Amino acid sequence: MNILVCIKQVPGTSKVEVDPVTGVLKRDGIDSKMNPYDLYALETALKIRESEGGTVKVLSMGPNQALSVIKEAYTMGADEGTLLSDRKFGGADVLATSYTIAQGVKKMGDFELIICGKQTTDGDTAQVGSEMAEWLKIPHVANVKNIVNVEDSTITVEMDMPESIETVKIAYPCLITVDKGIFEPRLPSYRKKLSTKDREIKILSLKDFDDKDEKNYGLNGSPTQVERIFPPEVNNDREMWTGSSSELSGKMGEKLKELKFI
Numbered sequence: 001m002n003i004l005v006c007i008k009q010v011p012g013t014s015k016v017e018v019d020p021v022t023g024v025l026k027r028d029g030i031d032s033k034m035n036p037y038d039l040y041a042l043e044t045a046l047k048i049r050e051s052e053g054g055t056v057k058v059l060s061m062g063p064n065q066a067l068s069v070i071k072e073a074y075t076m077g078a079d080e081g082t083l084l085s086d087r088k089f090g091g092a093d094v095l096a097t098s099y100t101i102a103q104g105v106k107k108m109g110d111f112e113l114i115i116c117g118k119q120t121t122d123g124d125t126a127q128v129g130s131e132m133a134e135w136l137k138i139p140h141v142a143n144v145k146n147i148v149n150v151e152d153s154t155i156t157v158e159m160d161m162p163e164s165i166e167t168v169k170i171a172y173p174c175l176i177t178v179d180k181g182i183f184e185p186r187l188p189s190y191r192k193k194l195s196t197k198d199r200e201i202k203i204l205s206l207k208d209f210d211d212k213d214e215k216n217y218g219l220n221g222s223p224t225q226v227e228r229i230f231p232p233e234v235n236n237d238r239e240m241w242t243g244s245s246s247e248l249s250g251k252m253g254e255k256l257k258e259l260k261f262i
């Protein structure tokens with residue numbers, strides 16, 4: 001089975017500053033790592049390859065520094081990796097990101113199964129996988145917590161709904177986004193690190209895509225406009241009250257009215 005896993009490089013720390021002028025995260029010089037949910041996506045693909053055979057390719061979209069997450073995927077067992085990288089992809093919102101990745105997927109070959117993480121720890125929208133599937137016109141299931149059965153032309157999965165677990169059978173080609181805990185991600189292998197150190201990583205840019213219209217990529221292709229990004233204000237003001245429970249509850253009611261919570 002040909003499986004594609006989408007992996008994103010995210011900041012490895014929660015102490016990321018926001019550029020006050022552009023409102024964009026200052027990613028230069030900060031530690032980066034593979035999005036934790038994508039480790040689960042990759043592990044799921046490797047487990048399916050172990051039982052069914054086939055190949056596991058990985059794809060990342062980002063600047064050149066994202067090559068490191070593809071190398072990391074190689075040390076876990078991925079067979080091939082591609083980076084989608086072009087200045088014209090910069091500043092993409094979810095719509096433009098999912099469109100760009102879908103264009104890249106079309107250039108990478110045919111896949112029975114595409115696996116994404118459920119969400120990222122930076123953008124955190126949990127929308128890229130589903131939107132990609134819509135662009136590719138393939139069925140998709142989100143929040144997959146368990147692979148029930150892998151058959152020749154279908155896969156059966158359990159989807160975590162807020163109030164229930166739904167079992168779904170979908171035909172290939174299809175896309176799933178997986179939740180953490182589906183499998184325990186394996187540790188990178190030092191032996192694989194040595195054996196894959198010269199393995200090629202393909203780089204695709206806008207000129208390689210079928211749709212070369214710059215209007216559909218990066219900031220140009222992003223209908224979402226971020227007006228302002230700022231760290232949440234920290235307020236450590238506190239008051240200590242003493243009194244009986246009826247005095248305190250009355251005072252609490254007055255305070256909540258004053259603050260317009262009620």
Ligand SMILES: Cc1cc2nc3c(=O)[nH]c(=O)nc-3n(C[C@H](O)[C@H](O)[C@H](O)COP(=O)(O)OP(=O)(O)OC[C@H]3O[C@@H](n4cnc5c(N)ncnc54)[C@H](O)[C@@H]3O)c2cc1C
Nearest residue numbers: 006061091093094097116117119120123124125126127128
């Ligand atoms: C107006 C606007 C401007 C923005 N500008 C910037 C900017 O300048 N710089 C910037 O870094 N971000 C920017 N962002 C954030 C950026 O849009 C999101 O990070 C991006 O769309 C991916 O969404 P997400 O992280 O929420 O992914 P989710 O939907 O939470 O991710 C789900 C899964 O999709 C896959 N996936 C997601 N992104 C990638 C990727 N890049 N490569 C491979 N797989 C992926 C992974 O498998 C992941 O687990 C901007 C957002 C908006 C709205």
